[in-house]
Amino acid sequence: MSNELILRDVVEDDLAIFFEQELDQEANYMAAFIAKDPSDRAAFMAHWHKILADEKVIIQTIIFDGKVAGSVLSYEDERKLQVSYWIGREYWGMGIATRALSEFLANNNKIRPIYARVAKDNLGSRCVLKKSGFTIISESKAFANARGQEIIELLLEKDEE
Numbered sequence: 224m225s226n227e228l229i230l231r232d233v234v235e236d237d238l239a240i241f242f243e244q245e246l247d248q249e250a251n252y253m254a255a256f257i258a259k260d261p262s263d264r265a266a267f268m269a270h271w272h273k274i275l276a277d278e279k280v281i282i283q284t285i286i287f288d289g290k291v292a293g294s295v296l297s298y299e300d301e302r303k304l305q306v307s308y309w310i311g312r313e314y315w316g317m318g319i320a321t322r323a324l325s326e327f328l329a330n331n332n333k334i335r336p337i338y339a340r341v342a343k344d345n346l347g348s349r350c351v352l353k354k355s356g357f358t359i360i361s362e363s364k365a366f367a368n369a370r371g372q373e374i375i376e377l378l379l380e381k382d383e384e
């Protein structure tokens with residue numbers, strides 16, 4: 224294994240892999256703010272086709288050692304440019320999210336400020352964001368589908384580089 228990581232445009236065949244990766248229960252608990260029913264394949268595909276067609280959304284597939292390891296994207300929400308990412312569980316703990324986000328911010332979306340939202344208890348994602356230069360600017364309560372209740376969500380900002 225060379226631990227090579229590249230970002231490339233999403234192709235149709237990636238979507239079935241993302242769907243499987245985003246079914247994982249622990250991942251869904253961590254991410255918290257997810258679709259109402261992650262097992263609804265038709266809704267998942269419709270959502271992805273919609274965001275892939277949206278020119279304001281930039282999405283890249285993360286390829287690690289030649290395999291689809293996850294996705295990283297930016298989108299606009301409440302007039303704020305935001306990033307998000309998802310790594311397949313078998314690839315966790317290898318620095319992939321940190322490398323992919325840093326590459327994405329350096330080459331795919333250089334607009335600043337850029338923001339991220341994360342469940343306060345998603346320590347892995349908070350660590351990834353901190354390493355990429357995001358700092359917490361506020362916290363609020365929001366309903367999390369994966370938890371069936373309101374939880375604390377952090378808003379983070381990166382305003383340079």
Ligand SMILES: CC(C)(COP(=O)(O)OP(=O)(O)OC[C@H]1O[C@@H](n2cnc3c(N)ncnc32)[C@H](O)[C@@H]1OP(=O)(O)O)[C@@H](O)C(=O)NCCC(=O)NCCS
Nearest residue numbers: 250254309310315316317318319320321341346347348350
């Ligand atoms: C959160 C997530 C993106 C982390 O991906 P990853 O590739 O494993 O992250 P990295 O390997 O780059 O880890 C970065 C740091 O976070 C730490 N970390 C990773 N997962 C962690 C966890 N569950 N708890 C605590 N720390 C964690 C790592 O130890 C590492 O720190 P270190 O470099 O000081 O050792 C991945 O678990 C995931 O996709 N989860 C489900 C979806 C999700 O939560 N997306 C983000 C929504 S805001």
